[in-house]
Amino acid sequence: MPEGVGIVEQKKIDLKLPEGGLRLETGGVLKKVEIVYEECGAPRRDDNVIFICHALTGDAHVAGIRPGETKPSGWWEGMVGPGRGIDTNKWHIVCANVLGGCSGTTGPMSINPDTGHPYGSSFPQYTMSDAVDVYRMLLKQIGVKHLAAVIGGSYGGIQVMDWVTRCPDEMDMAALIATSASLNTQALAFDVVARAGITEDPDWNGGDYYEIGDGLGPKHGLMSARQLAHITYLSRELLEEKFHRKLQQNFVEASAEERAKRDSSFKTYFQIESYLDHHGKKFLQRFDANSYLHITRSMDLFDAGARYGSLDAACERVKAKCLVVSYERDILFAEWQSKDIVDALLRNNKRVTYCHLEAGTGHDSFLTDISDLSGLLSGFLNERKPKVMRWQKRLYRNITGMVKKNSRVMDIGCGDGSLLNVLREQKNAKGDGVDIDIDRFTEAVADGHDCFWEDADEGLSLIPDKHYDVAICSDTLQEVKNPRGLLHEALRIAEEAIVTFPNFAAYRIRLTLMFKGRLPVSKALPFKWYDTPNIHCVTLKDFGELCKAEKIEILEVKAESRHIFGKLLLLLGFKNLGASRIIARIRRKQES
Helix, strand or coil, X not given: CCCCCCECCCEEEECCCCCCCEECCCCCEECCCEEEEEEEECCCCCCCEEEEECCCCCXXXXXXXXXXXXXXXXXXXXXXXXXXXXXXXXXXXXXXXXXXCCCCCCCCCCXXXXXXXXXXXXXXXXXXXXXXXXXXXXXXHCCCCCEEEEEEECHHHHHHHHHHHHCHHHEEEEEEEXXXXXXXHXXXXXXXXXXXXXXXXXXXXXXXXXXXXXXXXXXXXXHHHHHHHHHHHCCHHHHHHHCCCCECXXXXXXXXXXXXXXXXXXXXXXXXXXXXXXXXHHHHCCCCHHHXXXXXXXXXXXXXXXXXXXXXXXXXXXXXXXXEEEECCCCCCCHHHHHHXXXXXXXXXXXXXXXXXXXXCCCCHHHHCCHHHHXXXXXXXXXXXXXXXXXXXXXXXXXXXXXXXXXXXXXXXXXXXXXXXXXXXXXXXXXXEEECCHHHHHHHHHCCCEEEECCHHHCCCCCCCCCEEEEEEECCHHHCCCHHHHHHXXXXXXXXXXXXXXXXXXXXXXXXXHHCCCCCCCCCCCCCCCCCCCCCCCCHHHHHHHHHHCCEEEEEEEEECCCHHHHHHHHCCCHHHHCCEEEEEEEECCCC
8 A cells, every 4th residue: 555644733723703603503602613624635726625524433633643653543544645545646635523523623522611611511502514514614714715525424424415415516526425315214213322321321410521520421321322333333244254152262261250240240251242342442532422412413413305395406406526335234324325315416417426335344334445435436536538449439330320429328337438438539428337347337437427336137226217318238238137127227218229239140159059069259259158247148130029029119230240251241131140249229119
């Protein structure tokens, strides 16, 4: 991994507030707001500032080494730095501790200027929008007029959702990672139980505990809240793999007296219990119970669509190019919640890329399993202008000949986006893609295409009806389990479709089978039978019969062959015998 950003110093400023203080949406007022933030990366310019919103219990230290430390300690160290997903050779990074937090920004443990004592129970309720407005005031005060991007995961992603819908002119790009437009019921339930553990701890004292005893207040309640949260950060499968029913090493060494003591308090010797105890105690050293209460409540109450009447109405306001990422086995923010955001953006014709990453480690994957996300973010942020090669133009010439200028195109099975690149150059087409190979998907995104991680066999549920002029299935039909379903989906999302496939009736295939008794391996079919993605052997005649049965009209057919004899057969009209590859333009049969 390349070297990191080096030493990053924490900064703290008093915000310049309106007369009378910062008026919160809930009616409260803060007469003084301090905010802690950090900056790192390339020298700041008008077009290269990225603001990163931290997760629930995060802080401003996103990357780098704090003064006095010997190694990096940023919470997204692997993502932010020179040559990393968020490349600090190009981007200037700003990250700030959230309003209500306990890492320097004004929160419940800060001194109330009216009393000279910590706010405690008197700290006013605030909303997600209030927290985002504090960020916005900070940026204005330090001279940032516009953001290249705003990025956040989990709770940070919810802040991004508020920002891009409420203040759409303030950023060019937005990345919403492992997040949602509002919490689902299960996530709300986890927060309800966690807050109850804190508020029902006798040491909470209604929130006024800072000047009592050690000042830590409801340690047992906060520790339980953290333990509960930690269970939701990891997938069930990962917990099982790490711990199963393994016992702690000290179980064997424990005396009868020690075991009796644990038994009386209903403790066990399972490793999972030791793990949760460790993280709960560690959390007590760095976080405040009142901050946990305020931050989780602001998150629970947020609903992106409530301010505007619906999520569609909220997303209609978005102007930024968006990246939405969900994770496999995320207990807190399910895949369908990310898709709800994408659906709403697409219905409003907004630029959006969606990817579902199969890390499998659960919600915390965006912090701990970042290889795929890093590549995806890098491509999204650093859109390149690829050079279209001459051989690519030749390869796709019959497809491009069927696409009208300025068309809106969907390439189903887009791979690395090379066909979309050709269409963009030659036909000024606005092209989107669908694929499930993350490496090829990332390449297509880096080429500036909006892409959707979808399995064509499961349907293209993200895409609205007739959203495109043309849907292209380039060498996809023979690779899916349900070719019939793919054709119908293509003609649902577009007025016309262009379908290409290797023709298994070509004379060379027939001869190879006749004389060798083996399936052919060639440039057109470069795979051994046991390693081929082609699960259906399609011929031109078979395709024609399928279209007839499905009431699909074939508007145009182009037959291709690389070989002289094949080309001769095509000239004589023997398409099914001479063609090694078929390109067909289709549409639904028009009712007479």
